[in-house]
Amino acid sequence: MLPSLLPLPLRRLAWLAALGCASASAQNSLPELNALGSQWVQSAIGQGGAGGDEALQSLPLRMEVQVGKLDARLQLAPCNQVEPYLPAGSKLWGRTRIGLRCIEPGARPWNVFLPVTVQAWGMGWVLNTNINAGETLDASSASQAEVDWAADTSPVIALPEGWVGQTAARNLMARQTLRQSMVRPAEVFAKGATVKVLAKGAGFVVTSSGKAVNGAGVGETVKVRMDNGRLVSGTVNAQGDVETGM
Structure with a gap:
């Protein structure tokens, strides 16, 4: 487990992957691969790679990382060029995983995954x-x-x-x-309430009324049944009116 402070934005996962490849030369045993994966994750966290959200990088979060181990039953072909990487759609946040794959030209390719848990306190x-x-x-x-x-x-x-x-x-x-x-948000009106509807266009506003199909709070979307039976959808503003476009 590695505690550290999350720094300001520094995104270098591609650079870290290259570093991982260089460090993996002639490493084929499972313990060595586990160590390679752990080193890569810790480096990525240290470079601000956690969470996948720029807004998180400015927060004073205390990071803790737990890296699991590969299945001891794995039989992997020898490889002098192993690349750690973050699978598509994944991020170093919560329970996740990283990949380790053999990219050595001419070698038998393989691809395995290492479980990772990232905590951000x-x-x-x-x-x-x-x-x-x-x-x-x-x-x-x-x-x-x-x-x-x-x-x-x-x-x-x-x-x-x-x-x-x-x-x-x-x-x-x-x-x-x-x-x-x-x-x-707390509801400003309940289902069935009569609400004012503001239909906004370019430089004008048309005011009408209807019955709320559902209750809603400020900033939420609500459907309104107009007097002519037409159903419109809009957003509740701070005054409790429903704004919709034309």
């Missing part, structure tokens, strides 16, 4: 008590604590304004870390 908010779906969170609902940002794909809510006054999107348990997928 930083300040967040944890619930003090159970919260039922639809309940509104207030300032006493959660306390600040160090949490693992990489434990889930949904981003951690770092600031209290991101959850105070919001409602629980589902049943939440005490000690859970608050993440963006767990809360939603």
Whole structure:
């Protein structure tokens, strides 16, 4: 396990892959391949390669990395040029994996995967008590604590304004870390309510009204059944009106 501080943006995974190839010369045993993979992951994390999100790179997250081992039953052909790489669609965040492949010309090709767990410790908010779906969170609902940002794909809510006054999107348990997928804006109107609809065009606004097909909060999308029976979709603004384009 390697703790380190996440630096400012430095993306050099391609350079690290080249470094891995150079370091892999004549390394064919599983322990050596495990070590190569571990070195590559730790170098990538140190160069700001965690998370795949530029916004994460400026946060003071304390990284911890656990690199697993290849299956001891593997029988790999000798290779003098092994390339560590990050599989397409993967990122060094949470439970993931990296690949090791033989790219030596003329050698028998192979491709294996090494399990990796990346933890990113930083300040967040944890619930003090159970919260039922639809309940509104207030300032006493959660306390600040160090949490693992990489434990889930949904981003951690770092600031209290991101959850105070919001409602629980589902049943939440005490000690859970608050993440963006767990809360939603409080409803400003319920299903069936009469709402004002603002149809905006180039330099003009047409005002009408209709019945909300679903409840919604500020910034959320809602469907409205107009008086003529037509169904329109729009976004709830800060005044509780529904804005739609023409």
